[in-house]
Amino acid sequence: xxxxxxxxxxxxxxxxxxxxxxxxxxxxxxxxxxxxxxxxxxxxxxxxxxxxxxxxxxxxxxxxxxxxxxxxxxxxxxxxxxxxxxxxxxxxxxxxxxxxxxxxxxxxxxxxxxxxxxxxxxxxxxxxxxxxxxxxxxxxxxxxxxxxxxxxxxxxxxxxxxxxxxxxxxxxxxxxxxxxxxxxxxxxxxxxxxxxxxxxxxxxxxxxxxxxxxxxxxxxxxxxxxxxxxxxxxxxxxxxxxxxxxxxxxxxxxxxxxxxxxxxxxxxxxxxxxxxxxxxxxxxxxxxxxxxxxxxxxxxx
Numbered sequence: 001x002x003x004x005x006x007x008x009x010x011x012x013x014x015x016x017x018x019x020x021x022x023x024x025x026x027x028x029x030x031x032x033x034x035x036x037x038x039x040x041x042x043x044x045x046x047x048x049x050x051x052x053x054x055x056x057x058x059x060x061x062x063x064x065x066x067x068x069x070x071x072x073x074x075x076x077x078x079x080x081x082x083x084x085x086x087x088x089x090x091x092x093x094x095x096x097x098x099x100x101x102x103x104x105x106x107x108x109x110x111x112x113x114x115x116x117x118x119x120x121x122x123x124x125x126x127x128x129x130x131x132x133x134x135x136x137x138x139x140x141x142x143x144x145x146x147x148x149x150x151x152x153x154x155x156x157x158x159x160x161x162x163x164x165x166x167x168x169x170x171x172x173x174x175x176x177x178x179x180x181x182x183x184x185x186x187x188x189x190x191x192x193x194x195x196x197x198x199x200x201x202x203x204x205x206x207x208x209x210x211x212x213x214x215x216x217x218x219x220x221x222x223x224x225x226x227x228x229x230x231x232x233x234x235x236x237x238x239x240x241x242x243x244x245x246x247x248x249x250x251x252x253x254x255x256x257x258x259x260x261x262x263x264x265x266x267x268x269x270x271x272x273x274x275x276x277x278x279x280x281x282x283x284x285x286x287x288x289x290x291x292x293x294x295x296x297x298x299x300x301x
Contacts (some may be wrong), residue, residue: 034088037088037092038088038091038092038095041092041093041095041096042092042095042096044096045095045096045097048096049096055093055096055097055099056093056099058174058175061089064085064089065082065085065086065089068081068082068085069081069082086117086120087120087121087122089120090119090120090121090122090123091120091122093120093122094122094123098122098123098124099119099123099124099144099145100123100124100126100142100143100144100145101115101119101123101124101125101126101143101144101145101146101147102125102126102127102128102133102134102137102138102142102143102145102146102147103115103125103126103127103128103134103146103147103148104127104128104130104131104134104147104148104149105127105128105129105225105227106127106225106227107127107227108227109225109226109227110149110179110181110227111147111148111149112125112127112147112227113179114147114177114179115145115147117177117179118147118175118177119145126142126143130160131148131149131158131160131161131164132160132164134146134147134148134164135148135164135167135168135171138168138171139168139170139171146171147177148161148164149161150162150176152181152202152206181206183203183206183207183226185197191214191215194215194218195217195218195219196218196219196220196221197211197215197218197219197220197221198220198221198223199220199221199222199223199226200222200223200224200225200226201222203226204220204222208220
């Protein structure tokens, strides 16, 4: 019996070693191919620079992603493949020119997540406190792009953003990003003990039916941002409760997740737009598209 177990263990170790050797081989092949692809992308950047072309070509990037997803047969999920190529494209774009992106903060706000979804991790990000400040960063050419909220499916368009476009006619919308809304209730006590819920007004509005049904005795208190409130209120007071809109904030908070993906918010969507500061009459691109060049400042919203 002992001999059979030893033989079986040896066979398993041998199979794992062989499979891991294959993985290592594929990893090196992938690395070689990715670097070759990046080198070609850098050459494209030089051609664009010589001809005055834009570093970012939204239509082309969408074309690449769509072609890859169409050819994809699994077993990796599409979301994984898309994320891989998003970062590959982001890194290749950075070889041509590192994009500077201003967004309505704080970190892990929807605008921040939308910026990462569009630009990847190779861009340089700068959070600002107000929508107007994002516009200012673009107009002053401190950033190539900006990301701000435009509307949500519950409360409609964001008036501050529309007003900023009116006051800054040189800033043009050049992309649209749609984000699904997911709310999570965080607390350091049991759900029945919650007496105050702190969140952004839009989040409270989106979850008002759920809160009314499940926490009828809790009062609601609007704050500037759902993503920031968890950092500004102590998680040890026993009565500081809030709704946050993103999974990263929920997982990094010291509070307990009392409820996840609240049903009244599920399926809601918010739109973020890409905009650009450009005196030309070129039409703005819609969908998830962003334009930029070393001589022009552009924005995402």
